[in-house]
Every structure is written in C-alpha cells, then in structure tokens.
Amino acid sequence: MATLATRDDYATVRPLPAVAGRDAITLASGVVAHGTIVPVARDAAIFAQEDEVAHVYKVISGAVRVTRLLADGRRHIVAFYFAGELFGLEAGDTHQFAAEAVVASRIAFVRRSAVASEAEHSGDAMWAVWRLMAQELGRAQDHALVLGRLNAEERVAAFLRDMAARAGSGDSIDLPMSRTDIADYLGLTIETVSRTLTHMERLGAIRFAGARRIHLRGGRPLAKVA
Amino acid sequence: MATLATRDDYATVRPLPAVAGRDAITLASGVVAHGTIVPVARDAAIFAQEDEVAHVYKVISGAVRVTRLLADGRRHIVAFYFAGELFGLEAGDTHQFAAEAVVASRIAFVRRSAVASEAEHSGDAMWAVWRLMAQELGRAQDHALVLGRLNAEERVAAFLRDMAARAGSGDSIDLPMSRTDIADYLGLTIETVSRTLTHMERLGAIRFAGARRIHLRGGRPLAKVA
DNA sequence: CGGCATATTGAAAGGAGTCAAGCTGTGTGG
DNA sequence: CCACACAGCTTGACTCCTTTCAATATGCCG
Numbered sequence: 001m002a003t004l005a006t007r008d009d010y011a012t013v014r015p016l017p018a019v020a021g022r023d024a025i026t027l028a029s030g031v032v033a034h035g036t037i038v039p040v041a042r043d044a045a046i047f048a049q050e051d052e053v054a055h056v057y058k059v060i061s062g063a064v065r066v067t068r069l070l071a072d073g074r075r076h077i078v079a080f081y082f083a084g085e086l087f088g089l090e091a092g093d094t095h096q097f098a099a100e101a102v103v104a105s106r107i108a109f110v111r112r113s114a115v116a117s118e119a120e121h122s123g124d125a126m127w128a129v130w131r132l133m134a135q136e137l138g139r140a141q142d143h144a145l146v147l148g149r150l151n152a153e154e155r156v157a158a159f160l161r162d163m164a165a166r167a168g169s170g171d172s173i174d175l176p177m178s179r180t181d182i183a184d185y186l187g188l189t190i191e192t193v194s195r196t197l198t199h200m201e202r203l204g205a206i207r208f209a210g211a212r213r214i215h216l217r218g219g220r221p222l223a224k225v226a
Numbered sequence: 227m228a229t230l231a232t233r234d235d236y237a238t239v240r241p242l243p244a245v246a247g248r249d250a251i252t253l254a255s256g257v258v259a260h261g262t263i264v265p266v267a268r269d270a271a272i273f274a275q276e277d278e279v280a281h282v283y284k285v286i287s288g289a290v291r292v293t294r295l296l297a298d299g300r301r302h303i304v305a306f307y308f309a310g311e312l313f314g315l316e317a318g319d320t321h322q323f324a325a326e327a328v329v330a331s332r333i334a335f336v337r338r339s340a341v342a343s344e345a346e347h348s349g350d351a352m353w354a355v356w357r358l359m360a361q362e363l364g365r366a367q368d369h370a371l372v373l374g375r376l377n378a379e380e381r382v383a384a385f386l387r388d389m390a391a392r393a394g395s396g397d398s399i400d401l402p403m404s405r406t407d408i409a410d411y412l413g414l415t416i417e418t419v420s421r422t423l424t425h426m427e428r429l430g431a432i433r434f435a436g437a438r439r440i441h442l443r444g445g446r447p448l449a450k451v452a
Numbered sequence: 453c454g455g456c457a458t459a460t461t462g463a464a465a466g467g468a469g470t471c472a473a474g475c476t477g478t479g480t481g482g
Numbered sequence: 483c484c485a486c487a488c489a490g491c492t493t494g495a496c497t498c499c500t501t502t503c504a505a506t507a508t509g510c511c512g
Contacts, residue, residue: 068371076371091360096367126352133359134317140366141322145294145302147373148413152468179491187374192468194492210477211491378500405459415501420460437459437508 025058025108027086028128033118035110046099046107047088053095055109057088062105063167063176066097067184077185079139080177082167086132103176147187155186156196160206164216171216172209179211251284251334253312254354259344261336272325272333273314279321281335283314288331289393289402292323293410303411305365306403308393312358329402373413381412382422386432390442397442398435405437 021034037060040046046057046064057064064081078097081087090096101107119126146158159182163173175182179190186193197214200206207215247260263286266272272283272290283290290307304323307313316322327333345352372384385408389399401408405416412419423440426432433441 070375074375076375078367078370091357091364096364120349123346130356130359131317133356133363137359137363137366138317138322140363140370141304144304144366144370144373147370148411149296149300149302178489185374189469190491191470191493195468198492404457416459417461417502418500421500424460 021111021114023108025110027056027058027110027115027118027125028132031118031122031125031128033110033114035108035114037106037108040101040105040107042101042104044101046101047095049095049098051095053088053090053093054112055088056086056112056115057099058086058108058110059083060106060108062107063102064099064105064107065102065177065181065185066099068097075184076187077181079136079143080167080181080185085166089129089132089136102181152186152188152192152196153199155188156182156193156200159186160214160216173214173216175212175214247337247340249334251336253282253284253336253341253344253351254358257344257348257351257354259336259340261334261340263332263334266327266331266333268327268330270327272327273321275321275324277321279314279316279319280338281314282312282338282341283325284312284334284336285309286332286334288333289328290325290331290333291328291403291407291411292325294323301410302413303407305362305369306393306407306411311392315355315358315362328407378412378414378418378422379425381414382408382419382426385412386440386442399440399442401438401440 021036023035023037024032025035025037026032035055035058040062047055049069059081061083063083064087066078066081066087068076068078070076079087080102088095088099115125115129119129146155150158160173163175164171167174167176177185179193182188183190183193188196197206197208201208204217207217209215247262249261249263250258251261251263252258261281261284266288273279273281275295285307287309289309290313292304292307292313294302294304296302305313306328314321314325341351341355345355372381376384386399389401390397393400393402403411405419408414409416409419414422423432423434427434430443433443435441
C-alpha cells in the first residue's frame with residue numbers, strides 16, 4: 001500500500017555536535033533553550049524509528065509528519081506539526097516513531113538534556129513541558145475517536161477543520177501534505193480521500209484552488225463532530 | 227447504536243468531603259497521598275463528561291472504562307483501567323470524558339490538589355506523574371494505530387493481547403466488559419467482535435470458558451501487529 | 453424456574469478498498 | 483519559453499469486509 005518511507009530511503013539529518021546550541025529557541029513563552037536550526041529537505045528524515053532520543057524539536061518553518069510503519073508496509077501517521085509547534089517529546093530512550101519533513105522545512109534541534117535541566121531548575125519550564133505532553137495526549141485521544149467512530153466524510157471534515165485552525169489563514173487552508181499522507185493519517189486510502197474531497201466540492205462545502213489549497217465555504221464541513 | 231451510557235442513566239458517585247483523605251493511596255512506588263476508597267456499583271459513573279476535575283483515581287479492585295459520547299449517540303471507549311492502575315489525570319479543569327465502573331469496583335479518590343502539592347514538593351512524585359502521562363500518551367497512540375490501520379481480526383487480537391497482559395493470569399483472560407464495550411473500544415460492532423471471536427475459536431487460537439473467559443492457545447492471535 | 457440482558461448466528465446491504473485508467477500540474481531540459 | 487515527463491491526483495468499475503437488520507441462543511439473577 002502506498003509509497004513507503006523507510007529508514008533507508010532518505011538520509012537522516014544530523015546536526016554537527018560542534019554547532020549545536022548556537023540559537024536561542026523558545027520552547028514555550030518564557031522558556032528558552034539553546035539549539036540549532038537546521039534546514040531539512042522535503043521527505044528527509046529528522047529521526048528514525050529506532051534512533052536514540054537525543055533532541056526535542058521545534059518547527060521553525062515548513063511542516064513535519066510523525067509516522068509508524070507496520071511490518072507489512074502499512075503506514076500510520078501519528079501527527080503533523082507546523083511552524084511554531086514542538087514535537088519529538090518521548091518518555092523512553094528510543095524513538096517509537098519516525099519524523100520526516102513534509103516540505104522543505106527549518107527545524108530547531110534542542111538537546112533533550114537541555115530541556116530536562118531547564119525543567120528541573122524552573123517550575124515554569126516543567127509546567128510548559130507538562131502542558132505540551134497533555135496537549136499531545138489530548139490530540140492522540142481525539143485522533144483515536146476520529147479513527148474509531150467517524151466515517152470517511154466525517155474524518156476528512158475533521159481533518160480540514162484541524163488544518164484550518166493550525167495551518168490555515170481565515171477560510172483558506174494550505175495543505176502541504178500529499179493525499180497519501182492524509183490517507184495514512186485518517187486511516188483511509190488516497191482514493192477515498194480524493195473522492196470525499198471531490199464530493200465536498202460538489203456539495204459546495206469547499207472550493208479547490210489547486211489540489212493542495214482549499215477554501216472553506218460557510219463552514220459546512222464543520223457541522224459534524226463534537 | 228448500542229446501549230448508551232449517558233450522564234442521567236446512573237447516579238454519579240460522590241464521596242463525602244468529610245471522609246475524604248482517610249486512606250493512604252500509593253500513586254506510584256514511593257509516592258503516597260491521602261484519599262478515600264469508595265465502592266462503585268457496576269455501570270455507576272465515577273465522573274461525567276462535564277464534571278470539574280477534582281480527583282485522580284486509582285482502581286483498587288474491579289475495572290473502569292473511560293468513554294466519550296458523540297452527539298448522535300455513537301460511543302467511543304478511550305481506555306479501560308484495571309486493579310492497580312491510575313486514571314483521570316487531565317490537564318484542563320473540566321473532564322473531557324466520562325468514567326464508569328465496568329463491574330462493581332473499589333476506587334480510590336485522591337484530591338488532585340493533593341497530587342499537585344505532592345508533585346511540587348517531591349521530584350519523585352513529579353517524575354511519577356510525568357511517567358503516567360507518558361504512558362497514557364503511548365497507549366493512546368497505539369490505540370490510534372489499531373483503529374487506523376488494523377482490520378477486525380487484528381484489532382481483536384491486539385485487544386486480547388493487551389488484556390492478557392493487564393487483566394489475565396497466564397494464558398487465561400478474564401474479560402469484565404461486555405461485547406458492546408469491546409466494540410466501542412475497537413471501533414467495530416458487537417456482531418463483528420462476536421463473529422471474530424467465534425472465528426478465532428474455530429481456528430483454535432482461543433478457547434471460551436463462558437463468554438467472558440478466554441484461554442489463549444499457543445499465542446496464535448499474537449502473531450500480527452508490531 | 454422464569455425472564456431479561458447479553459451473546460451468537462444468518463442474510464442482505466453498503467461503504468470503503470482494490471485495481472485500473474486517465475488527468476493535471478509542476479519541474480526540467482531542449 | 484515551450485514541451486515533455488513524471489509524480490500526484492482524480493475518476494470509474496468492481497470486490498469485499500464490515501455493518502445492518504433480524505432471529506435465535508445462552509446465561510445470569512431474582
């Protein structure tokens with residue numbers, strides 16, 4: 001199914017240790033740590049599924065997808081991250097997921113130890129990390145609800161609403177990811193995603209301006225989910 | 227769809243403030259807080275979806291389900307919790323879910339503020355709460371993968387494996403929840419759950435001892451997922 | 453022992469998947 | 483600057499897994 005992104009397909013980006021810590025990265029309001037901003041090409045890996053957890057990441061510009069691969073090749077996208085968002089926070093020492101740039105992006109690498117020591121010394125930082133974790137948990141639970149109980153139309157509508165809030169401006173949504181990415185995020189096939197979007201356009205709920213730019217019309221697809 | 231558990235169906239259990247704090251509850255190894263152990267009847271609510279977050283809970287005995295209800299009545303089960311497990315930890319001030327006892331259970335109510343102050347004073351407690359949160363996140367992400375990319379047989383197999391590890395003894399699984407609960411957890415219908423279990427029995431992968439007691443045979447259903 | 457909730461089983465329908473062409477549009481080379 | 487080429491997207495026809503609708507069966511509890 002679909003084109004797979006395995007570890008060997010792309011070179012993993014590895015910032016030189018020597019230059020790490022050059023930039024001041026704002027993890028949360030008031031919480032700043034040193035890190036390195038690295039340009040990452042489209043589809044290049046930021047970390048792989050077996051990598052040791054060494055950093056926490058912030059999207060400076062562009063977009064990131066976090067994925068899991070099943071042994072038989074099925075792919076699941078855990079989450080997308082956009083400019084300003086943090087990702088890569090995991091409890092264990094080995095990444096359970098892989099992360100790749102959806103489009104050419106600039107990613108801040110902050111050493112996990114830097115975040116940890118920041119959190120130990122400052123209640124604010126600790127609190128910020130906690131909030132981030134809680135937000136991730138909420139997103140994952142929402143995602144499970146979408147995958148467990150919504151039909152194709154509802155899933156795509158929920159996705160568009162989420163994207164409108166996070167990657168859109170006004171009623172215009174800029175989708176940096178492919179239909180394959182959307183399908184793997186929503187537990188559907190690319191054909192179903194495509195058909196559903198076409199159907200929504202026919203209904204007048206959305207309008208296309210190229211395959212990856214969508215205008216919402218009258219918030220019609222918003223009506224469904226809690 | 228299915229029998230619905232709405233807020234009005236059951237009386238919510240509310241421990242008397244006067245008796246709160248009578249028992250010493252172990253939240254994690256070495257982290258103890260005062261709380262109250264309350265008996266909760268089968269299907270009785272522990273908290274409802276709109277309730278203010280006042281407590282953190284620990285299952286002393288029995289089992290708990292945490293659910294979400296869609297406006298049209300569709301139900302999604304976020305998670306099950308068994309003896310020894312903690313639940314109810316949420317970031318906001320209002321519960322996003324409801325919790326009910328699956329069977330008659332004993333639940334420890336610990337004031338959230340007690341946990342918070344414990345965490346503020348002790349690095350250990352803080353760390354324990356963090357670990358719990360991270361574990362929940364991992365579970366939610368695993369659940370999303372199951373719902374997004376596995377078929378009915380694989381979902382049930384994954385469920386049985388999880389139950390064997392958490393609510394079983396050896397190769398024997400004691401399922402306290404109904405087929406409806408399982409279906410709402412796995413994003414299936416009760417008929418599909420039932421048929422799948424029957425099919426697994428025909429294949430010799432499991433053996434029934436009553437509808438809610440299952441013996442695994444040779445770990446056959448374990449073969450599928452990562 | 454009866455009665456009701458829970459579970460199983462069957463048959464038919466439907467929504468999403470699969471397989472297979474085309475189409476579009478973006479990037480590149482002539 | 484135009485045109486080709488390839489990746490990505492759309493559309494169509496058909497299949498299949500899961501749902502839906504409908505009876506039974508089972509079993510727990512009073």
